[in-house]
Amino acid sequence: MANAPQIKIPATYMRGGTSKGVFFRLQDLPAAAQLPGPARDALLQRVIGSPDPYGKQIDGMGGATSSTSKTVIVSKSTNADHDIDYLFGQVSIDKPFVDWSGNCGNLSAAVGPFAISNGLIDPSRIPKNGTVTIRVWQANIGKIIVAHVPITDGAVQETGDFELDGVTFPAAEVQLEFINPAADEEGAGGAMFPTGNLVDDLEVPGVGTLKVTMINAGIPTIFVNADAIGYTGIELQEAINSDGKALAMFENIRAHGAIRMGLIKTLEEAAKRQHTPKVAFVAPPKSYVSSSGKHVQAGDVDLLVRALSMGKLHHAMMGTAAVAIGTAAAIPGTLVNLAAGGGERNTVRFGHPSGTLRVGAEAGKVDGEWTVTKAIMSRSARVLMEGWVRIPGDAF
Incomplete structure (x- = not known):
């Protein structure tokens, strides 16, 4: 032939x-x-x-x-x-x-x-x-x-x-x-907060019941507090990606969260939908050394965020997840907002494994529902x- x-x-x-x-x-x-x-x-x-x-x-x-x-x-x-x-x-x-x-x-x-x-x-x-x-x-x-x-x-x-x-x-x-940037109905279940809540209790077999913020903005994202899953928020890639049990835990959280968000109907579907939703964990500011050796001081950031993409901890931060972070930070009562100290804000600077990133969001209530008109950030x-x-x- x-x-x-x-x-x-x-x-x-x-x-x-x-x-x-x-x-x-x-x-x-x-x-x-x-x-x-x-x-x-x-x-x-x-x-x-x-x-x-x-x-x-x-x-x-x-x-x-x-x-x-x-x-x-x-x-x-x-x-x-x-x-x-x-x-x-x-x-x-x-x-x-x-x-x-x-x-x-x-x-x-x-x-x-x-x-x-x-x-x-x-x-x-x-x-x-x-x-x-x-x-x-x-x-x-x-x-x-x-x-x-x-x-x-x-x-x-x-x-x-x-x-x-x-x-x-x-x-x-x-x-x-x-x-x-809140995802549309075809893309991710419709509302910015698909359950109608800023914070939900998510039952994850083998992990427990976790407080989570599930948001459709930029990309569907599930936020969880770092200390609830045994982390501090200053972890770099090797701390997560070399730990098979940790990766399995995050995938378990992601799959169960995807069902609650209306993205999938069965756990088996999660394997064919690796890109969404994302899972991220948040923590109040702490000083740490980034993957490049740069010293990030607690006073340099409003909060810490680590996010997983395609089953691995991301080396920095996905742009769409940054939109989700900025949006959630602008809405009082979400886990992201609370980790940043609470209150109203239209910009946030967060620490990620490679350093820091600033993102802005314009959020407000319309007919009692949270909406975001715009999220802004710079890239190259x-x-x-x-x-x-x-x-x-x-x-x-």
């Missing part, structure tokens, strides 16, 4: 925030992969190098972590109110599926720059110098992201002095506004490589 030759597909490898991913224009994908379905999923898995029983993604573009096993598809928007449509695929490392259930807040910072550089934005809108505002339709969850992309000499500015903990080198700042983005990615022609 003849072996199928490799095909090449135009692609760009980009960093956005503390994540990396392979970016495609929808029009550049093979016809079979331009529509949702098994062909698209198989193609993206092969590009990233999954499923890989070795967990290394050696034969693909993935980096064998949740932060680097990511794909993005961008196209001109069919909606007159938006510039581009952005679809995010979280590729499982060792299992044969792509999770389309949520957004990647970090890669959201790279979508606007990618669109400009790849001809998806009318050139007449690009200033010689200044900032261009890109309205992004986040197709996974049906929400609007407004990206403010810096322009120098008519091109996207990528270098700069904006520093982001979790990213080694400074770059240009990209400001992001997540408009009405940079092209790492561009050209073509190659995969065997019979891989999809």
Whole structure:
């Protein structure tokens, strides 16, 4: 039998925030992969190098972590109110599926720059110098992201002095506004607080009954107090990711919380929905040393947060989870708000394993229900490589 030759597909490898991913224009994908379905999923898995029983993604573009096993598809928007449509695929490392259930807040910072550089934005809108505002339709969850992309000499500015903990080198700042970030009914059960409560008792077999805040904002997230599960809030990755019992506990919490949030109906479904919901634990401020050796003082932050993504403790903080943190912190009575000292606030700075991050949120009550109109944070983005990615022609 003849072996199928490799095909090449135009692609760009980009960093956005503390994540990396392979970016495609929808029009550049093979016809079979331009529509949702098994062909698209198989193609993206092969590009990233999954499923890989070795967990290394050696034969693909993935980096064998949740932060680097990511794909993005961008196209001109069919909606007159938006510039581009952005679809995010979280590729499982060792299992044969792509999770389309949520957004990647970090890669959201790279979508606007990618669109400009790849001809998806009318050139007449690009200033010689200044900032261009890109309205992004986040197709996974049906929400609007407004990206403010810096322009120098008519091109996207990528270098700069904006520093982001979790990213080694400074770059240009990209400001992001997540408009009405509470997940919609299709994406995550409807209300910002799906149970109607700011704090719930969640029964988790083998763990106990935990106080939790379950919120749909940015991405569905389950917050629990660190001390309730035996932690202090200053843990780094190795303290969690090397502990199989701890990882199993967090997955148990995640699965039972997903049922209470209305995201799944059975525990078995959680295995096919790894990207959402997230689980995070919170604690009041304490001094600690970050993964880079940076000393974070208790007075530098309002609270501590550690979050898990795709079954592992994240090395910094997912952008969408940062939106959830900022939103929950702005609502008096949530576990996040209480860990930050309680009261009303519209910004919060939290400590994560790589350092600190500031996020703002505008929240209030409408007809007795909490709503959030906007969450704001800054990220950076940079092209790492561009050209073509190659995969065997019979891989999809």
